[in-house]
Structures are given as C-alpha cells and as structure tokens.
Amino acid sequence: MTSVQSDIEIARAAAKKPIMEIGAALGIPADQLVPYGHDKAKVSADFIGSLSGRPDGKLILVTAVNPTPAGEGKTTTTVGLGDGLNRIGKRAIVCVREPSLGPCFGMKGGAAGGGYAQVVPMDDINLHFTGDFHAITAAHNLLSALIDNHLYWGNALGVDSRRVVWRRALDMNDRALRDMVCGLGGASNGFPRQTGFDITVASEIMAILCLASDLEDLERRLGDIIVAYRHDKSPVFARDLKADGAMTVLLKDAMQPNLVQTLENNPAFVHGGPFANIAHGCNSVVATRTALKLADYVVTEAGFGADLGAEKFFNIKCRKAGLKPAAAVIVATIRALKMNGGVAKADLGHENVDAVKAGCANLGRHIENVKQFGVPAIVAINHFSGDTDREIDAVRDYVARFGEEAIVCRHWEKGSAGIVDLAEKVVELAETGHAQFAPLYPDEMSLFGKMETVVKRIYRGAEAVAEPTVLDQLSQWEAAGYGHLPVCMAKTQYSFSTDPTALGAPNDHTVAIREVRLSAGAGFVVAITGQIMTMPGLPRTPAAETIHLDDRGQIEGLF
Template identity: 55%
Template sequence: MTTDIEIAQQAKIRPILEIAEKVGLTEADLELYGKYKAKIDMTKIHELAAQPDGKLILVTSINPTPAGEGKSTITIGLADALNRIGKKTVIALREPSLGPVMGIKGGATGGGYAQVLPMEDINLHFTGDMHAITTANNALAALLDNHLHQGNELNIDPRRIIWKRVVDLNDRALRHVIVGLGGPIQGVPREDGFDITVASEIMAILCLATDIDNLKERLGKIVVGYTYQKEPVTVADLQIEGALALLLKDAIKPNLVQTIEGTPAFVHGGPFANIAHGCNSIMASKLALKLGDYAVTEAGFGADLGGEKFLDIKVPHLKKAPDAVVVVATIRALKMHGGVKKDQLGLENVSAVTAGFANLKRHVENMQAYGLPVVVAINEFVTDTEAEFQQLETLCHQLGVTVKRAAVWANGGAGGLDLAEAVVAACETKEANYQRLYQDEATIAAKVTTIVQKIYGGKTVVFEKKALNQMKTFANLGWDRLPICMAKTQYSFSDDPTAIGAPVDFTVSIREFVPKLGAGFLVALTGDVMTMPGLPKKPAALKMDVDDQGNALGLF
C-alpha cells in the first residue's frame, strides 16, 4: 500500500502564489519561504479585518484510541469536498510538534489523498515558528536566572519560580532538573524542569494574540514566579516583554500552504489539547474566515478537550462561534471503546459498535448543549462492514443527528461529497445558538466542577491541598474570573486513561493549578498528566531516514 509520504511526494504541488490568488492575495501580501510556503504580511491582515466572516466549521472527534480517528484527514478532505461543490473554502490547522512526529502519534498534516503540502516541511521545521517559540520561552528562563544571579532586585524566591524551559521533543529525562550548579559564577542553584514547547504559555499566547501589540501585552502578563512575600512576579516586572515579542515578530504571522487538491490552508500554532488549549491561532482562523465563504478548522484530541476549549476559551476571543460541528469517529475506534482488542478490530462486531457508541453519543450531546448543529463523520476503513455502519446510522438517527461516511483518505475530496453536503445543510437549515458552558463570574471550583459533570460525565471533583490553597490565593489576586484549561488524559472522559467508552459517576482529582495570565486562563492539572511526554519503546524516529537527494523517508 502506498504510504502517506509517498502520496505526498508524488502529488503535483502548485506554486504558493497560485494558491494565494485563489483567495485574492497577491505577491505583495506574502512573505515567501521558498516556492511552496509563505507567511501573510501584517499589513494585509489588518486590511482584511473589516471583511465579513464566512461560515465556521469546527471538526472534533471522539476520544482517540490506538485504532486511529483521522480528524485532520477529515478536516482536509471536507474542505476539498466543499470546494468541489462550489463553496469557496479555506482551512485553518495547527502546526505539528516534533515530539509526536518522532514519537508515536505521528504528524498533523492529514493522510492519504487528504493532506496538506509540503508534508515533510510542515512536519519538521516548517517556517521556524516552533524554534521561535522555544527560543522566546528559553530566553525568558535565561533572563530570569540572570536576574537572580545579578542581585535579585525583585526579591524573587527561587523556590517559587514556576516558569520552565522547553524543547520541541518528547524527553522524559528533562522533566525535573537542577540548574545553577558549579559554584557562584554559574548562577543560583534551584530546581527546574522542561515542558514540551507546545505546552509553553508563549505558544498559547501566540495562538490567542490578535496582533503584535496584543502579543506584547499578553507576554507582559506572564507570571514567572513569586517573591519571598508571595507576591506574583511577571514578565513586565522584568521589563523584557519587548525582547520576547521581537523574537516572535515573524512567528506571529500565519503560514499559507495547500492541500493536495489545491485548497488554501493556514497552518499556524500548535498547542496540545491535553495540556494546553489545543487550537490553531486566532489570526489564522480569522484569515480563513475573511478569505473563504467556509472556514474549516479543528480542535485537538476529543471534543471533551479541544472541542470544549475551542468553545469556552477561543470563541470569546475569536468573536465567532462555529456554524456547525463535525464529530469524527471510525467504526474501528468505536469497537475499541466497546471493549474490542486492537488485533480483533478487523472482524465484524455490531454489538461492540453499539457499546462503543456511548462515547460518540456523549460527545455529540455535549456539542449540541452549546447550541450548535452537529454532523457525525465516519472516517472509512476497508474493514468496516455494511451491518456495522447500518447499526451506527440507526443509533445516530435515534439521537437526531446526521451521519455520513467519508472516504477522503482513499479518494480525497471526492470521497467527502456527502459529508460536505450534510455540513452545508446543517449550516443553512439549522440555526447555531452558541452558549458558553460557564460564566467568568463563577468560582474556580464551580467552573472545574461544571466541566467535569457536564462534559466528562463525572460525579465529583477532589481538590488536593495545593489546589485548595491556590484557589484561595488566586481569588484574592482576582484571577478567579479566568476560564479553566483542563490538563487531562485524552484517552478517556475521566482522568484515568484506561476508562474507555463513557464512564459515569467517577471522581476527578485536581492536584494543582498553573496561572497562565498572558494566555488568559488557569490550567488545572488532573491525575498524573504530564506536560513533558516521553518516547515509546519503539519511536517512529527509528523508521525515519533521508536519501542522497535530501528526500525524507519513513515519515508516515
């Protein structure tokens, strides 16, 4: 079978100027990164601000399984299909992180004949955005440690520094380190640690900023630690927000690329949804809305994570709610949620589809609770049987939701025409009446409890001692009005990754909160979720290589 990278390398890629012309952009509006990639000039972004928004389609999914769901593949294939039926459509996607690319999850450029190109560049170094975010994050860490070494004018308590260094790789050995060893000239010894770059608050800030001035303002609000008197210390106190913004002046500009079928795609920003807010940048989403009649975007992992965060964190800043939500599933993944082992997924099992439907049902009902029309997309596999799909179709109809199969991996946009028609019908015949899950005025505990009970299906929340103390402190500081960004396993509605399907009446434990004032939310750490992943026993990197012509090999 032809691999994703072979399909991508055999595809006819068009000069990026041709793609730009499709949505009315000229060479003067672009900053070219070779023939096939470009960033959008800030002047053009400001000019487009007055343009009306198109329809917004949010693609999300069930809880991921080792069987795969193909959310990005459906997002790309759906956009290609919408263009095929005459709807001018633009995509907004997240950038991949090298952590999962070289680990186990893979990249984020779709698959088969529903991919964004150039696939190799996007999955590796692309236009340098990840490097810029990593550098800005670590420049802040270096300047902070230098402040301690040079006399500590702000009276910062080294034991209460919460800012970590980052690297764009899965490296468990860096989760907990000690810096400053080696004597007085080497700095102030203290405990430190590394997160993966996509978990950096600077990544979240880049994705929520609306322009450079807003970027600089948000950077200044970052809390890096506390004084000996337990007062918060910010980047603005260190007077370095300008320097950090300078390092991000190009990274803030959205990247324009294309699908195999030539659909314009903005690929920009890449926070994980299990440890951050999981959405591409507001600026990229806005460009897609301004330049297309339809903008198709996705949120990371399942609708309990990326979907909820898109609707409760991103939408208030984007100032545009989705006109429809597409929830992606596969027959294989539903059978896995129904208790079938991975090596048995190729066998017909209608009862397992029925059991696993509970996971899909909860996600659909959650999205409907926001007042949004929902369409279910089934990413087809050759092992799917007609009996399995007919049962799924019956269950979806009982739920009052349209379900369509999509064969976009095998057939590109042509395999998603039925799905595209269903999405257009949902936008045109059903009114979106968006309502947020909770209000800013609610307490921190109430917001967390609302998410756990209404989205996850849990019963209670246990706040550990540190979290309880933080809630009191944050309320005194006025931070309790911020939205909540849950850091939770992606594999389950609960904080237990083994609890598949649709568990009920469980308890979620919150061990601590991390204030992200620049991003504008509080991260709630559940269970033992990690902000620096580790590599598997056999990482994907073992199969990767490059030939003597510089062509990537083994990259999916």
C-alpha cells in the first residue's frame, strides 16, 4: 500500500522558482522586491504606490461551514482555486493570512494549505516567516511599557491606573497569562496593577496593520489607540504618550506584503493574520489591493465559518477598504456535514446519507447569509477518499434548492487539475456581473443595533442581551463620536450560537454580550460573547510534543 505523504514532505519536495522570477511574472522589478532568502520577498511601498491608476481584478472570497474536528480545508481550497484559475488561463493571485505560532504548536496546526494545494515554503510560513508577527508583538509591548513607564515617572497625563485598558501580547497559547498583576517587587518596579496578555493575532495592532492603507494611515491609526482613561473617564491615546512614531518604525517592514508561491509556482501574498473568532479574520488590505492591481482574479479567504470570517470580511474589511467581491465560495466536507448531523468523529468513515442531509442545514444557513450581502455563492465540496457518491449527491441536491451548485474538488490530491470545474464555475459566476455587494447594516445604526443585526440575521438568534454597564459604555462611545464604527463579534467558531456544542443550525438562542472593547485605531468595536478567550490555551496533548528536528536537521511534525 502506498503511504500518503505528509504536508511538510510534499512542501519539502516542491520545485520552487526563485522569488524574483515569481515577481517578474507579475511585472514587479527586482529592485522593488526585498528578498528574505530565495523563496520569499516583501513588495516595496514605492512599487505598490505606482499601481494606483490600474484597474482592479475580480475579488473572490473563500469561506466555509462552521469548523469541526473533521476538517474543512478552507485555506487549501483557496490555494487550490488560485492554481485552478491559473491553469485555465486566468492571471490569479492568492491572498491568505500568516499563521499564528499559538495554533501551530497547539491543536489547529499551520495555515499554509495542505496536500498538493499549498503555499511554500510551508515551514517558514508557519513559523517565523519574515518576522511580521514579532514586529507586531514588539510594537504592542512597546506601548505597554510606555504606559507603565509614564505611570512610574509621575503620570503627567493623569491616567487612572485602574482604567488602563491596553494589555500585553504574545504569539503563543498561554492560559496562565490571561489575567495577572504586574509591577510587583517594590517601588523600583512601578505600581502594581491588574493586566493580562492577549495572543498577538488578537492585538489591535494586528488589526490596524491589516486595515491600514499605507504607512501614513498606519501611524494615524496607531495614534488613535485608546490605552487608558483618566479619573474623569476621558480617553488617553497612544499619541498622548508619543508612542505612535516608534511603533510605526517597528512596523515599517511588516507593512509590506509578503510574496511567496504555490506548489505550482503561482504567486501568493501571505500577509497579516487576525483570528476571525476574536478579530476580523482577513489578510491585509494592502496585500489584497496590490493583488487586485496585478491580477485578473484575486482569491482570498476569511477565517473560520462564514458566520465569523465572511461576515467581518463584508462588514469590516470591504466596508472600510471599498472592496467589492464578485463571488464567494463556501467550502464544505462530507465529514464536517456528518458531524453537524450528529455523527461522532470516530464514525465518520461509514456512509450516513441521513446525517449528511441533517448536517446540510449548517451549509444552507451559510449560503443564505452570504447571499444577504448581495454576493453570489457556489459550494466547493472538498473531497475526502471516504466520501460516497450517495453522500455527495445528497449535498448537490440540497444546494440546488438554493439555486446554487456544489462542485466536487480534489485539489488536495491532484492540485489544480482537481479543481478546474470549480475554477470555471467561479469565472462564470464572477463574469456575469450579478454581484450587488452591500454591508449588512448602515454606519449610522447604533452600536448595539449593529450587534443585534448580526445576532438576528447571521446567527439567527432571538435576541442580543447585555448588562446595563455594557449598554452605558456603548452609549458613551457613541457620544464621543464612535457610533459610526462597525462591530467585530468575538464568538465561538464552532456554532451559530455561543454554545460550541450546538452544531447544525440552531435558532432563537440568546447571545449575551459580556464585554465590549473599543478598537479606535483599527476602527471597530469588539463585542465579546459567551466564553470566548482572547488568549487561548494549549490542548491536553499539544502539537508541540511531536514537532522536532530529524537527523538531517529537517523539521518534522509540523502540519
């Protein structure tokens, strides 16, 4: 029996081209690329600025059903579709996020695709890459240090140390750092106060970098960060601490998109990495806009299911960046649908058409939700070897009720040759010009009204509820001029509700908003629901236990 190669073995065997050749094929001069070795480079800000007069290509979003332990393959499908579009003669670029170290060493693994639909170098992308996350972490913690330093040296701004809202950041899953007290050890170490750490991908600086249009916009947004409040509850901004300039310096190179390639030597931008369950879950605006100037088609993904990633892609990223998606692909697997239909993971290998039909309710909800934004959708069935014809037919028949198609895709096994049908259908969908994109709610709606709209129209909940203190805080922000901002819902990725065990398509549940945070620099208000954490923990058996170097010094265990 032939053994199946692991993702990292496939990636290691890739016949990569020098990154300068990948850039040259896009018309990027060698002197406008900053190489990081032979297979990755940053695109200069000067070159990006020179593209402003060009027309845009068509933007395709890849989203998915709610994630399950069975796997969905959204990034794999994004990469595969990019390769498939190039295979049928379209000039296409893939735009995906950079993976976080936390999940890589935790439970989820990396995020560079899989099988024969990957971006490479897979090991570099999943680990330190070009240092963007380290720069974001450093900029975040510089601001943290400046706050405590200001308190130590007399607190000229009158900061109420009980109302410092800026925490610290680390790109690792470490539950012990969620809540802590800093400044212990005597007068020379500052003033003790309660604080904590968020994972770097949940940092407002990560969101700012991914939404900023250029360095000038980046510095303005960094200055807009609210770090604390005074005793009279007036805000203290990062610019009040004179932190914005130094933070911009640390992020100067991180703002430039990273150019890499797929296994089939097609171009890909891998840049930025906010989580979709606690942030807005999309790659950078700079990378997406640059790709749109260089390609006929840009294929990008948004994190987790369409209730999180796609909703935020439409309501936050597209709204703020002026993007107009032409079509959306919703990824589903037979295995994930069976789990949503009540089948245990251990039993997924057995045919169960009834469970597939029951689980399709989750897929149908996502189809309806994407179409609410005026974007036509198509379903990609990411094929697994155990899928049966009857199970696939059940999905096709179900999707047809919505007037849409479900296409079987075998890109994991066959690369671009296995996804040609989807590529052709996406072109047909995008070229018809039927997309009439519009966000779900207007800017002038109240902040809580926006949260209620997402709860009722996307999650299909009966109501959103919040304590009076939360509602008062929202009212204060509206009075201060922040009422026009979109909302960023922090919610479990596993369910439409706040209960991660409520699979399928639950209705009429209550969504409790337990905390709100103003990300004035990023330009949205975060609503934290249920038990979602902005600093994840490691599982009982973390992936880190099996990651190591072999006798040849090569990385093993990374997936």
